[in-house]
Structures are given as C-alpha cells and as structure tokens.
Amino acid sequence: MTARFRALMGACAVAALSSAAGAETITVATVNNGDMIRMQGLMSEFNAQHPDITVEWVTLEENVLRQKVTTDIATKGGQFDVLTIGTYEVPIWGKQGWLVSLNDLPPEYDADDILPAIRNGLTVDGELYAAPFYGESSMIMYRKDLMEKAGLTMPDAPTWDFVKEAAQKMTDKDAEVYGICLRGKAGWGENMAFLTAMANSYGARWFDENWQPQFDGEAWKATLTDYLDMMTNYGPPGASNNGFNENLALFQQGKCGMWIDATVAASFVTNPEESTVADKVGFALAPDTGKGKRANWLWAWNLAIPAGSQKVDAAKQFIAWATSKDYAELVASKEGWANVPPGTRISLYENPEYQKVPFAKMTLDSINAADPTHPAVDPVPYVGVQFVAIPEFQGIGTAVGQQFSAALAGSMSAEQALQAAQQFTTREMTRAGYIK
Structure with a gap:
C-alpha cells in the first residue's frame, strides 16, 4: 500500500467519521x-x-x-x-x-x-x-351488491331514514353480514367523532351560546336513540369495542353493508390486495335529516x-x-x-x-361541505365539527364517549347515558370557568 493510498484511505475514514x-x-x-x-x-x-x-x-x-x-x-x-x-x-x-x-x-x-x-x-x-x-371528511361506504339485493338505490346525498331502512334490509346475521358498522369504541376522537357529527345533522350541539351542555335536549336523545337502535339491531356483535381500524377490517372481510367513517378509508376498502369486496364498493355523502347539516366531519x-x-x-x-x-x-x-x-x-x-380515482370527487365534496365555524344547525360558541376546540374537550369528550359506549354495550339506557353526560359536562365546564 503506497503512502498516497494510505493517506487517501485515512482521509476517507475521517470524512466517514465526520459524517457519522x-x-x-x-x-x-x-x-x-x-x-x-x-x-x-x-x-x-x-x-x-x-x-x-x-x-x-x-x-x-x-x-x-x-x-x-x-x-x-x-x-x-x-x-x-x-x-x-x-x-x-x-x-x-x-x-x-x-x-x-x-x-x-x-x-x-x-x-x-x-x-x-x-x-x-x-x-x-x-x-x-x-x-x-x-x-x-366522512362519508358512506357501502356494498353495491347488497344494496341491489335489498332492492334499494343509494342516493348521492341520502337521509338518515334511508340509511336506517337500508341497514335493516341489508342485514343477514346468519351470513354474518351486518347492515351498518359504526364506531363504538370510547374516545373523543373515536365514537364521539362519529356521534358529534351525527348529532350535528340531527340539530343537536354540544353547548348553547352560554356554554350550557345540551345533552338533555330532544335532538341528542333522537341522535343516541337512533344510533343505538341501528347498532343493536343491525350492527356487528361487540360493537362497543370497535373503532376505525376494527370496522375497517370488518368491511374488508365483507361483513358490513354500510360503514360511515373517514373518507381516507376509501383506498383501503377498494384495494383488492386488502379487501374481499374491493370491486363492490360505492360511496355517498354522509346522511342528513333535512335540517341543513350532514353528518360529515373535517x-x-x-x-x-x-x-x-x-x-x-x-x-x-x-x-x-x-x-x-x-x-x-x-x-x-x-x-x-x-x-x-x-x-x-x-x-x-x-x-x-x-x-379517475372513484372516490376522489366524493372526498373533496365531503371536505368542502364541512364548516368548522358553523358546525351545528343552531349557533354555538365554539369551532370544530366533530370536536369542540377547547383544551378541556379531550377529557370531557372521552368521558362522554365512555357513557355512550356503555349504553351500546347494554349496561345503561340512552336516557341514563345522556343524563350522566349532562351532569359530568356541566360540572367540568363550571370548574373550568365557562359556566358562571
């Protein structure tokens, strides 16, 4: 080895050490x-x-x-x-x-x-x-073959009444096919993301303009009652443990007639390497009740x-x-x-x-339809569609989600869950100084 070569190797070693x-x-x-x-x-x-x-x-x-x-x-x-x-x-x-x-x-x-x-x-x-x-945002992903078998046609912009009818007609529990799969796992970003968006479409809101919780109102009662009815009668067993990933797996396995969840799931339910129903999936906007808000988040x-x-x-x-x-x-x-x-x-x-991607336009339309500054039918003091943009919401939303998940599991009624949510949220918002 020449002196010049040794010097060159030494220089390279120093450079390597310097880089490392x-x-x-x-x-x-x-x-x-x-x-x-x-x-x-x-x-x-x-x-x-x-x-x-x-x-x-x-x-x-x-x-x-x-x-x-x-x-x-x-x-x-x-x-x-x-x-x-x-x-x-x-x-x-x-x-x-x-x-x-x-x-x-x-x-x-x-x-x-x-x-x-x-x-x-x-x-x-x-x-x-x-x-x-x-x-x-969120939208409906559904089985076109099961919808056709049920004798129904999914509108681009369906109502909750249509979704409830379709869930009933698409359910075949003997074949382990459930008409609708929705989030049930407790968490402000899990079941409460879905339920808050659903509540918006029913005319409900988390708080009135004076930060008073609204779970004792008729709109929240209608929201939770319909959710529990759909999931109890036409949803998969153990739904109170199901979040985004669990429902994604169920849909990919062909066990869900409809799934209302994040638009980002579209690529996974239409991927033939991951989904057994990849060629049978259709898309529609999240449902409404005719009050001017859809159940889609941002x-x-x-x-x-x-x-x-x-x-x-x-x-x-x-x-x-x-x-x-x-x-x-x-x-x-x-x-x-x-x-x-x-x-x-x-x-x-x-x-x-x-x-050319089949869900591209529906995703963009859903994102553009969400308005975080006016998320509910009635005025609210907060920003956020499926959440309330205040620091306290993370704890409050998860606690309320636990009550609603318990109702889905059958350990309390809808009325009891709403009452518990109202009392807890009122107490926490008073402690935080929102309610004087």
Missing part, C-alpha cells in the same frame, strides 16, 4: 393507520435523499398516541421530534407556544397548494404550525414539531418530504394514485390521473 458524527436521529410519534404504515415502507427514498438523518418511529393506536404526545408536550418531556397530531390539537397547542412554526418551509414545498379548508385549521395568527399528511392528521425538540432543522426536512407533492408522486408510482394520501393539496384534485 453529524448524523441526527429524529423520533417520530405516529398513528397505526395504513397511510402512516405505508410511509414507513418508503423510508429508503427519504434515506437516499437525507443520509445524514435517521428516523426512528414510535407507532401507536390512536387513543394511546394522543395520550402520550399530549403528556410529552405538556411536560416538555422531549421524547419526540415530530408529532402526528390532529386538527383539534394544532390551533390549541400553537396558541400556547408548544409548536414550532413551519412558515419557513422551502418555496418548492408550496404551502399555498394546501386545501384552504385544511390549511385554515392548522394556522394561528398567520403561522402554519403543522403540515397535513392527509385530510379527510379532520387532518398532521406532522408538527414540539417546541422542545433539539433537532428542528432535521425534523423540518422530514416533514417537508413526507407532506410534499413529490411524496404523492412517489406513492402513486409504487402503489397507484388511489393510495396517495388524500385531502391535502389542490394540485392533487386537479390532476387528471387522480380524478
């Missing part, structure tokens, strides 16, 4: 849904572009994720560098100074391309505090950086990659346009290839 020393590891906390799992399978693409950044994933069930990231950010624990959080948390945490502004993402990121309905929910005082990985799963992170630059590079137009192109090239994360960018819905 400069490498940063960021920890990403995320939810265990299909789109986020898919991203983890595409990380070789990120690694090729960013060899100096290593990404470690902490993947959790939705309720557990919320609990852990809320605790971590409130206590400044510093466990995570990137958080997967929802439209509920972003404005509250941004206003409290708990998140890093993303206004300085590079020009090619094109933040102006984010759908206004989604971007507005992630912006506080002109600062973008999170980047949407995917956006969603949500985005977003990537944000906690103010306590020591690796902000690396975290921003990851977020810019994961929520970019290029990432959408990457997914499309690997798995087809139907599997691209939906509901975030104007350019996606202007793309002729994406317009």
Whole structure:
C-alpha cells in the first residue's frame, strides 16, 4: 500500500467519521393507520435523499398516541421530534407556544397548494404550525351488491331514514353480514367523532351560546336513540369495542353493508390486495335529516414539531418530504394514485390521473361541505365539527364517549347515558370557568 493510498484511505475514514458524527436521529410519534404504515415502507427514498438523518418511529393506536404526545408536550418531556397530531390539537397547542412554526418551509414545498379548508385549521395568527399528511371528511361506504339485493338505490346525498331502512334490509346475521358498522369504541376522537357529527345533522350541539351542555335536549336523545337502535339491531356483535381500524377490517372481510367513517378509508376498502369486496364498493355523502347539516366531519392528521425538540432543522426536512407533492408522486408510482394520501393539496384534485380515482370527487365534496365555524344547525360558541376546540374537550369528550359506549354495550339506557353526560359536562365546564 503506497503512502498516497494510505493517506487517501485515512482521509476517507475521517470524512466517514465526520459524517457519522453529524448524523441526527429524529423520533417520530405516529398513528397505526395504513397511510402512516405505508410511509414507513418508503423510508429508503427519504434515506437516499437525507443520509445524514435517521428516523426512528414510535407507532401507536390512536387513543394511546394522543395520550402520550399530549403528556410529552405538556411536560416538555422531549421524547419526540415530530408529532402526528390532529386538527383539534394544532390551533390549541400553537396558541400556547408548544409548536414550532413551519412558515419557513422551502418555496418548492408550496404551502399555498394546501386545501384552504385544511390549511385554515392548522394556522394561528398567520403561522402554519403543522403540515397535513392527509385530510379527510366522512362519508358512506357501502356494498353495491347488497344494496341491489335489498332492492334499494343509494342516493348521492341520502337521509338518515334511508340509511336506517337500508341497514335493516341489508342485514343477514346468519351470513354474518351486518347492515351498518359504526364506531363504538370510547374516545373523543373515536365514537364521539362519529356521534358529534351525527348529532350535528340531527340539530343537536354540544353547548348553547352560554356554554350550557345540551345533552338533555330532544335532538341528542333522537341522535343516541337512533344510533343505538341501528347498532343493536343491525350492527356487528361487540360493537362497543370497535373503532376505525376494527370496522375497517370488518368491511374488508365483507361483513358490513354500510360503514360511515373517514373518507381516507376509501383506498383501503377498494384495494383488492386488502379487501374481499374491493370491486363492490360505492360511496355517498354522509346522511342528513333535512335540517341543513350532514353528518360529515373535517379532520387532518398532521406532522408538527414540539417546541422542545433539539433537532428542528432535521425534523423540518422530514416533514417537508413526507407532506410534499413529490411524496404523492412517489406513492402513486409504487402503489397507484388511489393510495396517495388524500385531502391535502389542490394540485392533487386537479390532476387528471387522480380524478379517475372513484372516490376522489366524493372526498373533496365531503371536505368542502364541512364548516368548522358553523358546525351545528343552531349557533354555538365554539369551532370544530366533530370536536369542540377547547383544551378541556379531550377529557370531557372521552368521558362522554365512555357513557355512550356503555349504553351500546347494554349496561345503561340512552336516557341514563345522556343524563350522566349532562351532569359530568356541566360540572367540568363550571370548574373550568365557562359556566358562571
């Protein structure tokens, strides 16, 4: 070995050590849904572009994720560098100074391309505090073959009366086919996301203009009664344990006639590699009762950086990659346009290839139909369609969800659940100072 070669090898070793020393590891906390799992399978693409950044994933069930990231950010624990959080948390945490502004993402990121309905929910005082990985509303996914067998035709914009009739006629318990699958698992973002949106369409609301809870009103009684009737008579057994993932699995196995849930599920129920009914699925807007509001929500799963992170630059590079137009192109090239994360960018819905996806238009129409500033038929003092954008809602919503889940499990009546919800919410809102 020549002296020159030894010197060259030594220089390479020093450069390698320097590069390793400069490498940063960021920890990403995320939810265990299909789109986020898919991203983890595409990380070789990120690694090729960013060899100096290593990404470690902490993947959790939705309720557990919320609990852990809320605790971590409130206590400044510093466990995570990137958080997967929802439209509920972003404005509250941004206003409290708990998140890093993303206004300085590079020009090619094109933040102006984010759908206004989604971007507005992630912006506080002109600062973008999170980047949407995917956006969603809710809609009806249904079995076209079972609907035809029942002698019915699903309208593009159905009523709850039609849904109740269809649930009855599509149910065949001997064949383990249930007319309707709805969330029953307790949680402000699980069963209460669905039930709050449903309640909006029935003319109910969480609070009147003086922050008085409204669970003792006729509209909430009608909402919960109809929900329990449908689920008890035409829903799957053990429904009080079913959230998004459980109902997704049931639908993919051919056990649900209808499923009213997140528009993002459309790519999973129509994927022939995952769904036994992929070629039999139709879509419709979430139902209404003729009062001017549909039972569709507005949500985005977003990537944000906690103010306590020591690796902000690396975290921003990851977020810019994961929520970019290029990432959408990457997914499309690997798995087809139907599997691209939906509901975030104007350019996606202007793309002729994406317009061919059977659920693209229904998803966009559902997102645009939701109005977080006027979520209910009657005036309300809060913002949020399927949640109330106040810090206290996380605890209150989950407690109320536990009462309604218990009613679904048969351990209390609808009246008892509503009474318990009214008493608990009144007490908590009084303690928090909303009710004088």
